[in-house]
Amino acid sequence: xxxxxIRNFSIIAHIDHGKSTxxxxxxxxxxxxxxxxxxxxxxxxxxxERERGITVKAQTASLxxxxxxxxxxxxxxxxxxxxxxxxEVSRSISACQGVLLIVDAxxxxxxQTVANFYLAFExxxxxxxxINKIDLKNADPDRVEAQIEKVFDIPREECIRISAKLGTxxxxxxxxxxxxxxxxxxxxxxxxxxLVFDSTFDHYRGVVANIALFGGQVKKGxxxxxxxxxxxxxxxxxxxxxxDERPTDRxxxxxxxxxxxxxxxxxxxxxxxxxxxxxQPVEALPGFKPAKPMVFxxxxxxxxxxxxxxxxxxxRLTLNDSSVTVQRDSSLALGAGWRLGFLGLLHMEVFNQRxxxxxxxxxxxxxxxxxxxxxxxxxxxxxxxRGVQKNMVYIDDHRVMMKYLFPLNEIVVDxxxxxxxxxxxxxxxxxxxxxxxxxxxxxxxxxxxxRSVEELTTIVHRERAYSAGKAMxxxxxxxxPRQMFEIAVQAAIGSKIIARETIKAYRKNVLAKCxxxxxxxxxxxxxxxxxGKKKMRRIGNVDVPKDAFINVLKRK
Ligand code: GTP
Numbered sequence: 001x002x003x004x005x006i007r008n009f010s011i012i013a014h015i016d017h018g019k020s021t022x023x024x025x026x027x028x029x030x031x032x033x034x035x036x037x038x039x040x041x042x043x044x045x046x047x048x049e050r051e052r053g054i055t056v057k058a059q060t061a062s063l064x065x066x067x068x069x070x071x072x073x074x075x076x077x078x079x080x081x082x083x084x085x086x087x088e089v090s091r092s093i094s095a096c097q098g099v100l101l102i103v104d105a106x107x108x109x110x111x112q113t114v115a116n117f118y119l120a121f122e123x124x125x126x127x128x129x130x131i132n133k134i135d136l137k138n139a140d141p142d143r144v145e146a147q148i149e150k151v152f153d154i155p156r157e158e159c160i161r162i163s164a165k166l167g168t169x170x171x172x173x174x175x176x177x178x179x180x181x182x183x184x185x186x187x188x189x190x191x192x193x194x195l196v197f198d199s200t201f202d203h204y205r206g207v208v209a210n211i212a213l214f215g216g217q218v219k220k221g222x223x224x225x226x227x228x229x230x231x232x233x234x235x236x237x238x239x240x241x242x243x244d245e246r247p248t249d250r251x252x253x254x255x256x257x258x259x260x261x262x263x264x265x266x267x268x269x270x271x272x273x274x275x276x277x278x279x280q281p282v283e284a285l286p287g288f289k290p291a292k293p294m295v296f297x298x299x300x301x302x303x304x305x306x307x308x309x310x311x312x313x314x315x316r317l318t319l320n321d322s323s324v325t326v327q328r329d330s331s332l333a334l335g336a337g338w339r340l341g342f343l344g345l346l347h348m349e350v351f352n353q354r355x356x357x358x359x360x361x362x363x364x365x366x367x368x369x370x371x372x373x374x375x376x377x378x379x380x381x382x383x384x385x386r387g388v389q390k391n392m393v394y395i396d397d398h399r400v401m402m403k404y405l406f407p408l409n410e411i412v413v414d415x416x417x418x419x420x421x422x423x424x425x426x427x428x429x430x431x432x433x434x435x436x437x438x439x440x441x442x443x444x445x446x447x448x449x450x451r452s453v454e455e456l457t458t459i460v461h462r463e464r465a466y467s468a469g470k471a472m473x474x475x476x477x478x479x480x481p482r483q484m485f486e487i488a489v490q491a492a493i494g495s496k497i498i499a500r501e502t503i504k505a506y507r508k509n510v511l512a513k514c515x516x517x518x519x520x521x522x523x524x525x526x527x528x529x530x531x532g533k534k535k536m537r538r539i540g541n542v543d544v545p546k547d548a549f550i551n552v553l554k555r556k
Contacts, residue, residue: 001073003188006254007181008075008212010093012120013102014110018132022102022164022173023061023078027243029170030063030074060198060210060256061243067178074177075256077197077212090119091272092197094285095212095256098126098181100173105131105139105161109147117152126181129154130173135163184214186253191280192216192224194251194259199269201319205237207263208245211275212256214285218277219250224261227274227284233261266322293325293341295348298366299355300337306362307336313359314338317351324351331455334364334549380441444469444498446476447490451540456552465491469499472552477501479548487542 013019063074077092093099099120103113120127129148131141145156160176162169198210218224222235237260239247251257263269274284301310318324325341342348348365355361444465446456456476460468469491476489480503491499538544 001252001255003186003254004183005070005072006075006183007072007098007177008077008096008184008254008256009098009100009177009181010077010089010096010120011100011102012089012093012116013132014104014107014112014116017102017104017107017110017113018164019078019102022100022130022132022162022170023076025164025167025170026063026074026076026174027061029167029174030065060241062240062256063242065174065178067175072178073255074174075212077256089116090123091195093119093123093125095195095197096123096125097184098128098177100128100130100177102130102132103144103148105133105141105144106136108140108144109151114151121152127152127154128173128176128180129159131159131161132164134161135166135168184254186213186215188215188217188253190215190253191282192218192222192275192277193282193285194218194275195285196226196269196273196275197271199266199271199322201266202260205260207260207266207269209259209261209263209269209275210241210256211251211259213251213253215253215282216277216280217250217252218259223278224275225278225281226263226268227276228270229268231268232278233263236260236262266319270322293323293343295342295344296339297342297348298329298331298334298337298339298364299352300331300334300364300366302362302364304335309359310355310361310363311338313355313361314340316359317354321351323347331549334366334455337364442493445492446472447488447492447497448476448480448539448542448544449488450490451542452492453539453544455549465493466498473499473501475552476548477503479552480542480544482506483543485541 011019011023060078061076063076065072065074077095099116101113101117101120103109117127129152131144133139134141141159141161145159148154148159149156160169160172162173164170192213193215194211194213196209196211200208202208218235218238220235220238223232224235225232237247238249238251238257239245240251240255240257245258248257251259259275272285274282276282299310299314301307314326318326323343324347327339327341328336329339330336340348340351342351352363352365355363441459442462442465444458444460446453446469456472458468458472473489473491480487480489482503482505484506486505487503489501489503490497
């Protein structure tokens with residue numbers, strides 16, 4: 001296929017602005033899929049994606065489109081919409097020359113519209129603004145065009161108004177993709193060079209890598225090398241994605257397709273990596289960085305007998321997602337388990353949901369934490385404010401965009417939910433990593449009758465220590481049953497106690513009511529207590545039920 005008639009583009013949007021719906025329309029109009037209800041959002045393959053209505057993994061389709069008597073090959077590279085996956089978005093985008101930036105005609109510009117715009121802008125791509133949902137009663141495309149002009153400096157005349165749902169004006173989108181987006185600047189005469197922008201795992205064939213060819217050509221049987229690991233493979237299968245796989249013998253510069261080459265683990269075909277021919281080494285494409293987890297959580301089987309089952313489920317799921325890190329971990333309270341690292345909170349939830357849905361696993365997930373770098377010196381004494389305002393821009397009369405610098409642990413648990421509820425759902429939120437910052441953090445211990453409970457030790461900000469310590473003591477007090485003696489539940493920083501709750505002793509001996517009663521009843525009661533004890537962990541002289549740890553450690 002002549003390179004001049006190839007267009008590589010992505011659709012980027014804030015969540016729910018209609019990216020998948022538009023993609024479906026484009027696929028239907030180019031005949032890639034039949035127009036039936038069943039095909040709704042074909043690009044969203046995973047069950048979680050369908051349920052949550054969000055795109056988690058990038059999917060791709062090659063479309064053939066006739067325009068003014070010429071046939072064009074349009075490669076639509078679908079990108080995940082959520083901030084957690086912005087690295088995947090930026091890699092997918094680097095395989096494109098242009099993007100369709102979708103904005104909801106009612107909601108206007110939102111946080112991820114801005115974040116995605118900058119990813120495309122920095123990659124110097126052609127940006128075609130598309131105002132979607134003009135069929136909505138409250139649609140106000142004039143206002144949205146004014147926002148686009150003000151915030152992105154794109155003339156309002158360049159906006160295309162569509163309804164992806166009804167198909168209104170969608171043909172025009174295809175025409176503008178051909179007219180405005182340039183073909184890739186590549187040549188089949190150059191040595192073979194391809195970007196891996198996505199990869200999935202298939203039980204029979206191993207890794208299926210989605211690649212964009214930046215030069216040359218590749219055919220079945222070629223020996224290729226992945227630049228990141230320096231490992232060589234033989235190409236077993238190649239093809240186009242329409243969006244289902246259509247095997248071909250060769251792929252050429254400018255094309256986008258899939259490749260199977262005997263890779264056994266998605267870590268061998270990481271997003272952003274470069275592939276080249278073994279006999280013709282080339283310089284790797286710039287910007288590759290392995291995905292870096294930012295949110296960590298413990299995962300434990302509900303019952304230790306389920307350990308092996310859960311382990312193989314986690315192994316199989318991570319085969320498909322190279323961005324999850326797994327480390328074995330064990331907790332005195334929860335037994336043997338793992339510490340998993342995720343790109344963000346949504347990523348973690350999706351992973352957990354897939355474990356439950358696809359592998360029928362029941363897991364205890366502990367409250368997420370974020371990475372810290374500890375420097376053991378007194379220079380941390382410097383006071384630090386937790387949220388620092390960076391800038392503020394009025395998008396129009398009703399909307400303001402504010403930038404803050406926040407510690408990740410402050411936003412990781414419930415910040416987004418709080419923001420949404422405080423603004424009645426109007427505010428939207430996006431974040432990017434601003435690097436490590438010095439902060440006044442301290443280690444907080446939890447004590448039961450003076451004995452430290454190792455698994456409840458946490459890192460907190462000094463200013464938050466009192467409230468965090470109090471909350472933990474209260475939760476523990478509610479979950480530990482009364483015992484024969486009084487129990488002091490305390491939070492401590494070093495040797496200083498900062499919070500305390502007391503669990504009162506039983507007033508009566510439990511057996512007292514059995515006096516004079518029959519012996520079997522007494523035995524039953526003792527047996528029941530003994531069974532209860534098995535689910536307990538003894539800390540000093542205090543029996544703590546497993547549930548108590550779970551209640552304190554688990555996410556709400
Ligand atoms: P993510 O995959 O989560 O990023 O969402 P998305 O941007 O792909 O949004 P999606 O296509 O799933 O659309 C979100 C909702 O908006 C769905 O309920 C669609 O039916 C609806 N929608 C999409 N386009 C239109 C439109 O043109 N008009 C109206 N009225 N609704 C639309």
